[in-house]
Amino acid sequence: TKSNTEGFPHNLIELLDGFKASKTLFIASKLGVFDILNGESLTVKEIANRINASVLGTEKLLDAAVSIGLLQKLKCLDDEPVYRNTEQARQFLVSFSPQSLHSYVLHCNDMIWPLFTHLEDAVREGTNQREKAFGKKSENVFQDVYCKNHDVMMRFMNAMHSIAKITGRDVATAFDLSRFRTACDVGGCTGAMAYEFTKAHPNLSVTVFDLPAVVEMKSHFQPIEQDRRVSFVAGDFFKDDLPKADLYILARILHDWSDEKVHELLSNLSATCTLGCGLLLAEILLDEEKTRPSRAQLQALSMTEGKQRSATEYSNLMKKHGFSPVHTQYTNNLLDVMLFVKDNQA
Numbered sequence: 001t002k003s004n005t006e007g008f009p010h011n012l013i014e015l016l017d018g019f020k021a022s023k024t025l026f027i028a029s030k031l032g033v034f035d036i037l038n039g040e041s042l043t044v045k046e047i048a049n050r051i052n053a054s055v056l057g058t059e060k061l062l063d064a065a066v067s068i069g070l071l072q073k074l075k076c077l078d079d080e081p082v083y084r085n086t087e088q089a090r091q092f093l094v095s096f097s098p099q100s101l102h103s104y105v106l107h108c109n110d111m112i113w114p115l116f117t118h119l120e121d122a123v124r125e126g127t128n129q130r131e132k133a134f135g136k137k138s139e140n141v142f143q144d145v146y147c148k149n150h151d152v153m154m155r156f157m158n159a160m161h162s163i164a165k166i167t168g169r170d171v172a173t174a175f176d177l178s179r180f181r182t183a184c185d186v187g188g189c190t191g192a193m194a195y196e197f198t199k200a201h202p203n204l205s206v207t208v209f210d211l212p213a214v215v216e217m218k219s220h221f222q223p224i225e226q227d228r229r230v231s232f233v234a235g236d237f238f239k240d241d242l243p244k245a246d247l248y249i250l251a252r253i254l255h256d257w258s259d260e261k262v263h264e265l266l267s268n269l270s271a272t273c274t275l276g277c278g279l280l281l282a283e284i285l286l287d288e289e290k291t292r293p294s295r296a297q298l299q300a301l302s303m304t305e306g307k308q309r310s311a312t313e314y315s316n317l318m319k320k321h322g323f324s325p326v327h328t329q330y331t332n333n334l335l336d337v338m339l340f341v342k343d344n345q346a
């Protein structure tokens with residue numbers, strides 16, 4: 001018989017368990033479960049042995065991962081059951097797969113999770129909780145945290161790289177960019193996004209502009225087949241001259257900064273732009289009521305000094321610097337895209 005569950009708060013029960021599911025994904029990734037199951041089906045004991053963990057704990061972790069669709073469990077007659085990756089785990093969770101999100105998963109576990117354990121204080125105080133979470137006060141997370149420690153920087157760059165690799169193609173192909181010959185990816189990090197742009201646009205060259213400590217590490221992230229149309233310049237986008245280009249790309253940059261800092265950056269950028277220059281913005285765009293998508297609103301709770309904005313809010317910021325919106329594309333991907341053109345000397 002079917003029980004009557006009308007009115008039962010399924011969504012609330014799912015939310016109550018949400019953090020357990022996230023942590024299952026984080027820890028299975030951190031312990032290397034998806035890597036050792038790459039192309040193999042193994043028993044609990046074999047997996048526990050390889051990840052150097054207890055059999056009991058490993059079994060619970062694996063069964064939890066099966067229950068949320070990350071692994072499959074197969075049982076043949078009297079044999080011990082074996083576990084294997086789902087197709088999605090093979091594609092996105094194995095650390096060495098081309099589209100791997102492994103580094104971003106670790107970033108969520110190591111950098112974002114500790115901030116969210118202090119959410120109550122963050123809300124009461126209206127500030128990010130980096131000092132409580134990591135023992136260090138920091139005004140500017142890029143300069144004060146990432147650039148100060150090689151391992152932390154590598155982890156951050158790996159995380160950015162993995163997201164840029166899976167979103168870059170849709171960002172690069174959102175609009176017809178054939179009239180542009182040179183682009184500057186402002187805050188372009190490892191160059192992953194720049195490579196997607198040169199792949200999609202055979203006549204485009206892209207200069208990646210980022211902090212010196214980031215540019216120094218670029219060799220760790222270059223694809224085997226390097227493209228001479230991608231180059232790197234080090235500097236600070238608030239103060240230094242930006243490389244000359246026909247098109248400027250701002251991907252996942254502005255949401256990190258207050259309106260005041262965004263104006264600083266845009267006035268620097270606007271100063272190097274001639275009329276007709278393009279500006280391509282890639283961000284999660286809030287709807288005009290600013291209630292969705294929840295992905296943007298949940299990200300905002302980490303309380304960086306920045307904020308999530310709607311297309312109208314981004315357009316208003318841009319207009320003050322002489323850029324008018326030309327196209328907006330809401331993708332089904334992690335990033336929406338807007339194209340602006342510089343049409344007056346603000």
Ligand code: SAM
Nearest residue numbers: 142160164187188189210211235236237251252
């Ligand atoms: N655009 C890349 C992407 O979409 O994958 C990376 C986005 S990441 C959230 C922000 C980037 O801005 C980092 O690479 C960081 O180093 C860079 N950045 C932060 N402050 C900067 C500054 N003052 N000057 C230049 N780059 C900066």
